[in-house]
Amino acid sequence: MTTISYPTIIPRPKEYVTGIWGWLTTIDHKRIGTMYGVTAIIWFLIAGIEALLIRLQLAQPEGKVLTPEVYNQMFTMHGTTMIFLVVMPLSAAFFNWIVPLQLGARDVAFPRLNAFSYWAFLFGGILLNISWFTGEAPNAGWFAYAPNTQVPYNPTNGVTYWILGLQVLGIASLAAGFNFLTTIINMRAPGMSFFKMPVFVWMTAVVNVLIILAFPIITVALIQLQFDRLFGTHFFNSAMGGDPVMWQHMFWLFGHPEVYILILPAMGIVSEVLPTFSKKPLFGYSAVVFSGIVIGFLGWFVWSHHMFTVGLGPAANAAFAISTMLIAVPTGVKIFNWIGTLWGGSIRVTTALLFSVGFISMFVIGGLSGVTHASPPSDAQQQDTYYVVAHFHYVLMGGSLLGLWSGIYYWWPKFTGRFLNEKLGFWHFGMVLLGFNITFFPMHWLGFDGMPRRIATYPEGMGWDVSNLVSTIGAFVLATGILIFIFNVVYSNLRMPKTASNDPWDARTLEWTISSPPPHYNFEEIPEVKYRDDFWYRKYPELAFETHGGGSDHTEQEIDENHHGDIHMPDPSYYPLFLGLGLTIMIGGFLPFLGHWIVCGIGLVIFTWSFLGWCYEPVND
Amino acid sequence: MSETNIDTHQTSTSTGVDNRKLLMWLFLGSDCLFFGSFISTYLVYRNRSLSGPYPNEILDIPITTVSTFVLLMSSLAMVLGLNYVKEGRQVIGRYWTLATALLGMVFLGFQVYEFTHFAHAGLTPRTNIFGTTFFTMTGFHGGHVTFGVIWLLIFAGSSLANTIRQRLLILSAFLSVVVTMIGFFMTETLDVIPHMPFAVTLAFILLGSLGTVLSLFMLRTPDAPSSVISNQESNLEIAGLYWHFVDIVWIVIFTVVYLISANDGAPLL
Numbered sequence: 063m064t065t066i067s068y069p070t071i072i073p074r075p076k077e078y079v080t081g082i083w084g085w086l087t088t089i090d091h092k093r094i095g096t097m098y099g100v101t102a103i104i105w106f107l108i109a110g111i112e113a114l115l116i117r118l119q120l121a122q123p124e125g126k127v128l129t130p131e132v133y134n135q136m137f138t139m140h141g142t143t144m145i146f147l148v149v150m151p152l153s154a155a156f157f158n159w160i161v162p163l164q165l166g167a168r169d170v171a172f173p174r175l176n177a178f179s180y181w182a183f184l185f186g187g188i189l190l191n192i193s194w195f196t197g198e199a200p201n202a203g204w205f206a207y208a209p210n211t212q213v214p215y216n217p218t219n220g221v222t223y224w225i226l227g228l229q230v231l232g233i234a235s236l237a238a239g240f241n242f243l244t245t246i247i248n249m250r251a252p253g254m255s256f257f258k259m260p261v262f263v264w265m266t267a268v269v270n271v272l273i274i275l276a277f278p279i280i281t282v283a284l285i286q287l288q289f290d291r292l293f294g295t296h297f298f299n300s301a302m303g304g305d306p307v308m309w310q311h312m313f314w315l316f317g318h319p320e321v322y323i324l325i326l327p328a329m330g331i332v333s334e335v336l337p338t339f340s341k342k343p344l345f346g347y348s349a350v351v352f353s354g355i356v357i358g359f360l361g362w363f364v365w366s367h368h369m370f371t372v373g374l375g376p377a378a379n380a381a382f383a384i385s386t387m388l389i390a391v392p393t394g395v396k397i398f399n400w401i402g403t404l405w406g407g408s409i410r411v412t413t414a415l416l417f418s419v420g421f422i423s424m425f426v427i428g429g430l431s432g433v434t435h436a437s438p439p440s441d442a443q444q445q446d447t448y449y450v451v452a453h454f455h456y457v458l459m460g461g462s463l464l465g466l467w468s469g470i471y472y473w474w475p476k477f478t479g480r481f482l483n484e485k486l487g488f489w490h491f492g493m494v495l496l497g498f499n500i501t502f503f504p505m506h507w508l509g510f511d512g513m514p515r516r517i518a519t520y521p522e523g524m525g526w527d528v529s530n531l532v533s534t535i536g537a538f539v540l541a542t543g544i545l546i547f548i549f550n551v552v553y554s555n556l557r558m559p560k561t562a563s564n565d566p567w568d569a570r571t572l573e574w575t576i577s578s579p580p581p582h583y584n585f586e587e588i589p590e591v592k593y594r595d596d597f598w599y600r601k602y603p604e605l606a607f608e609t610h611g612g613g614s615d616h617t618e619q620e621i622d623e624n625h626h627g628d629i630h631m632p633d634p635s636y637y638p639l640f641l642g643l644g645l646t647i648m649i650g651g652f653l654p655f656l657g658h659w660i661v662c663g664i665g666l667v668i669f670t671w672s673f674l675g676w677c678y679e680p681v682n683d
Numbered sequence: 684m685s686e687t688n689i690d691t692h693q694t695s696t697s698t699g700v701d702n703r704k705l706l707m708w709l710f711l712g713s714d715c716l717f718f719g720s721f722i723s724t725y726l727v728y729r730n731r732s733l734s735g736p737y738p739n740e741i742l743d744i745p746i747t748t749v750s751t752f753v754l755l756m757s758s759l760a761m762v763l764g765l766n767y768v769k770e771g772r773q774v775i776g777r778y779w780t781l782a783t784a785l786l787g788m789v790f791l792g793f794q795v796y797e798f799t800h801f802a803h804a805g806l807t808p809r810t811n812i813f814g815t816t817f818f819t820m821t822g823f824h825g826g827h828v829t830f831g832v833i834w835l836l837i838f839a840g841s842s843l844a845n846t847i848r849q850r851l852l853i854l855s856a857f858l859s860v861v862v863t864m865i866g867f868f869m870t871e872t873l874d875v876i877p878h879m880p881f882a883v884t885l886a887f888i889l890l891g892s893l894g895t896v897l898s899l900f901m902l903r904t905p906d907a908p909s910s911v912i913s914n915q916e917s918n919l920e921i922a923g924l925y926w927h928f929v930d931i932v933w934i935v936i937f938t939v940v941y942l943i944s945a946n947d948g949a950p951l952l
Contacts, residue, residue, distance in 0.1 A: 171702045240709045248696035248705055274713040282720035286819065295808045295815040297724070303731035303812035303950075312720065678841075 074633050074679055087634035089173035090582055094180050095158030096477070099470075101184055102151040103548075108191075109143035110544060112136050114537055117501070121534035123522040133518035134201035135220065139194075141204035142224065145324065146231050147187045149458065152466050153327035154179070154235075157242050157266050160473060163573035163580065164260045166251025166589045171244040173632045174676065175237050181642025182234035189650050190227030193220060200224035203516065205313050205368075206287070208298035208306035213291050219653060225288045226649050232277045232284070233645065239273035242266055251572065253591035257351070260571045260595075261344060264351045265330030268358040269323050275362075276319035283312035292652060307372060314365035322361045324458060325425075326354060328465025329396060332418045335472050336400055338569040339415040340407025343595055346399040353392030353399075360389050370438040371445045379438040386436035393429055397422060412567075413487030417468030420495050424460025428453055431506065446516075449509025455502045464494075467547070474554070475562030479578045483558065486550040493543030500536025504529035570595040583629045637676040644668030707921045711928045714827075718932045721820040722939055730950050732811035738947040741804055742940070743797070750793030751937050754828075757786035758930045761923045768843070769916050774903060777843040780919065781853065781899070783926065784835035785860050787828050792864045794825045813947075817940065824936055827929045834922050842915045849902060856898035863891030 088094065116136050119125040128136060162170055170176050193199040198218040202211045211221045246267045250259065259267075286297040287309070296302035298309045337344045344350060366374060366382040400422055409415065431453040435441040444450055467490075474482045508529050513520065520526055565574040572589055573580075575597050593599045599606035644665050651662025696702060764779030798818070801807075808818040840853040866887030 172706065236713060240706050240713070243709050244702050244705045248698055248700065248702050250697040254697075274709055275716050278713050278715075278717035279720050282717060282724070285823075286724065289808070289815075289819060293808060295819070296812050297815060302815075303728065303733050304815070305727070305731075308724065308727060312724075 074635060086639055087636050089177045089632060089634055091158045091162050091170050091176060094176055095155045097180055098151045098158055099155035102148050102155060105143055105147035105187060109140050109148055110541060112140040114541060116140060117534040117537040120530050123520055123527055125519045130518035135199035137516060138200045138203050145204060149324045149462050151183055154238055156327060156469055159477060160573060161242060161245060161263055161266050163584060164263050164571050165249055166572045166585060167249040168584050170241050171249055172241045174635050174638050175241050177638035178641050179234045179238035181639050182230055182645055185642050185646035186227050186230030186234055189230055189646055190223060193223035205317060208309040211287060212299060222291055222653055225284045226652055229284055230646050230649050232281050235273050236277050239270040242270045251589050251591050258591055258594045261333035261350055262330035265326045265354050268354050269326045272319045272323050272358055276316045279312060280316035310369050314368045318365040319361045322357055324462050328421060328462045331465050331469035332400060332421050335414050335418045335468050336403045338567050339410045339412055340404050342403055342407040345402030347594060349395055350399050353395040356392040357389060360385060364389060367436060370441045383436055383438055390433050397426060413484055413491055414468050414472035416491045417464050417471060421461060421464040421468060424456055424464060428456025428460055431456065444509060446514055447509035448505040448513045448515055451515050452502050452505035452509060460498060475566045476573055476578050479560040479562045480554050480558045481562060482554045483550050486546055490543055490546040490550060493539060493546060497536050497540030497543050501533050501540055504533045570598040572597055583631050635679060637672045637679060640668060640672035641676060644672050701917055704921050707924050721823060722935060725816040725820050725939060728812045728816050729944055730947050732813040734811050736804055736806045737949055738813055738944050741801060741806055742945050744941050744945060747941050750790050753786050754790045754930055754933055757783045758927050760786060761926050765919050765923050768919055773843060777839055780835055780839045780843060781856060784832045787832040788860055791825060791828055820936060824932060831926050831929055838922055842918060852898045852902045856895055859891045859894030859898060862887055863895060866891055
């Protein structure tokens with residue numbers, strides 16, 4: 063039998079490489095998680111600076127800090143960056159780091175695809191932000207309503223950058239979505255049935271179902287918009303029979319599941335943090351899981367509540383109002399379950415717990431203001447005012463980001479082996495909570511006073527001056543809190559000793575059974591799972607009797623040294639990096655600059671070559 | 684501890700389904716929404732073209748019925764190919780896999796013909812909203828078929844062939860089909876390209892067909908000892924899932940465009 067060896071253009075790195083090449087070729091889910099996190103925090107600082115500039119502009123009437131054109135670019139990029147380059151990848155950082163560990167797996171199902179997701183995310187973000195340097199950043203708002211985005215009304219390339227950048231980011235999210243779902247469905251430790259999975263894994267599963275079903279819709283909408291702009295089609299051109307409202311439907315059909323993509327990971331994190339620091343199992347595990355699923359499901363039937371003022375008619379508005387209010391039910395169930403978890407627990411007040419509690423309270427405020435605009439008549443008053451701005455910052459910052467910070471403080475010892483400084487953490491939490499409320503609470507009043515969102519400036523005497531000034535001061539308090547966080551991270555990495563044990567918080571899930579930080583193969587022996595919160599009952603077998611009505615078998619478990627064979631880990635690879643690069647160059651080549659089709663062709667060549675190289679990449683043995 | 688060896692990198696999965704196959708199913712679920720969005724857009728924009736050509740003036744149902752039949756037959760070929768590969772009959776399995784790809788190419792040939800014909804008749808993506816929605820929807824479907832054809836050809840040429848000779852033969856079969864199709868295509872453009880002698884067209888068609896038949900005939904020699912490993916059949920099965928899905932999408936598009944909206948004319952204002 064003749065075997066044909068394929069020519070390898072790039073040799074596959076053999077070992078667990080260190081140094082810069084190690085990071086560029088890594089397919090280790092933990093390193094990829096770290097890269098996601100670090101990159102997301104850098105984007106967070108950039109988008110934060112954009113937010114501060116917006117607040118400076120609005121601090122006083124007739125602000126002169128930004129021109130109206132730049133102001134439009136600023137709020138568009140602030141929103142787009144915060145959603146697609148900060149909250150989603152920060153969640154992805156946790157998916158990467160935590161999901162395989164909580165499942166008792168050695169890596170995700172497709173390690174190279176995972177690395178590709180990261181590189182596509184990085185390059186997509188860069189493509190989006192290159193627009194700043196060409197002076198034509200996207201300026202149509204994060205939901206880019208037609209016909210504002212059509213060439214006659216928006217002749218610069220800003221919207222094109224936005225389309226193409228989001229296309230790359232969407233592909234990155236889709237690839238990650240397939241990967242995590244496969245991992246969760248197929249890589250659970252023996253014995254871990256679906257209802258023994260930790261809640262964070264459950265929420266990851268729901269989020270990734272939403273991702274793989276919602277992102278194709280925005281992909282198509284972006285393709286249509288791109289064709290309208292670049293090739294003269296008429297999807298959103300009413301002069302030729304198209305319909306701008308179609309864009310709104312397509313966008314929000316994606317956009318509403320997207321907001322649950324942003325919030326559910328934080329809900330998962332909080333559901334891990336609260337039981338640990340209350341020394342109690344999560345109150346109503348099944349209810350929390352089911353309400354997460356229900357939120358994900360109902361999220362598909364509410365998109366038109368973003369369009370109450372479009373004039374879809376009373377029947378549509380009533381239907382969407384009802385479905386929107388229904389979502390408050392599973393959300394409320396979760397809130398009560400979290401409170402029930404804290405109730406009667408032996409609570410240890412750590413920074414992680416503070417952030418989780420902060421999450422619950424801020425999210426309740428954001429949720430309640432959300433219910434107020436679930437009602438069409440009330441929404442007609444609030445639409446496009448600062449009230450809406452206040453609402454979504456309460457759920458996205460007060461919700462998602464506080465939850466994600468809680469996760470950062472909770473899992474930091476697992477990530478690094480070091481603790482984040484708790485005292486600095488307390489100040490971080492305090493400043494952020496204070497600054498956040500000073501910034502965004504006045505916006506409720508501004509909205510009711512009729513201040514529209516997205517105006518570059520406002521005249522004196524509208525009664526908006528004081529609230530705006532307070533809000534700007536709050537933004538800087540908030541920024542100080544974030545700087546304390548950055549300082550804390552740097553300080554802890556330089557000054558704090560590596561003291562974290564395997565299980566520093568006395569926690570319940572499998573990631574705490576291994577060393578901090580974990581070895582690159584995670585588990586020396588794949589754990590076998592008997593109960594929900596298996597690790598807890600392994601530590602406290604007597605509690606298993608109380609909870610499960612049967613003795614724990616874990617005492618019988620012994621590690622058979624002879625059984626422990628070689629651990630085969632997949633090898634690092636250069637191809638994910640090149641595939642991501644080729645994809646971005648190819649898609650970036652659609653920007654109408656001189657010779658752009660040549661760039662597109664070069665991207666296609668790199669993409670095809672890396673794709674084939676990827677398929678035929680040998681496995682080192 | 685149980686007897687099962689769980690130390691090596693997890694080879695068995697929690698559900699027993701191959702990871703890659705599960706990934707393909709998830710991708711197909713996602714792709715449903717992708718095509719669903721295009722198809723809904725088409726339906727929402729039905730009867731909204733402000734100028735012609737309208738669907739009832741330009742759609743050719745008989746010819747698309749033929750190409751639809753060709754695509755459906757390619758799914759049959761896919762089933763047979765997978766079946767034979769599973770039975771370990773590599774040569775015939777390879778034939779059917781190749782047949783799948785080649786039928787896919789014929790379908791694409793029909794689509795190229797249709798697009799060119801429409802363009803000649805004055806319908807482009809810019810002409811009206813029917814052109815806009817029609818070309819994007821069917822174009823992205825064609826893109827999916829193209830990807831499937833390339834996948835199957837590479838698969839037949841790499842995993843189902845073990846010698847350089849077999850690979851070259853598969854390549855030559857592929858090129859011959861392309862040449863044949865170019866020949867057929869030139870008969871349509873005789874009036875467009877003025878000095879194209881008919882003999883050239885005929886030579887393309889004849890040489891191409893001859894090349895196809897010859898390459899496929901020479902591929903019949905049995906391989907060196909059976910080398911189809913179980914991995915290949917699951918790989919082919921995954922490609923098959925994709926192929927059947929793309930076929931099913933076409934059935935929907937065919938129904939929506941050619942059956943439901945074939946009589947759409949100027950908007951009823």
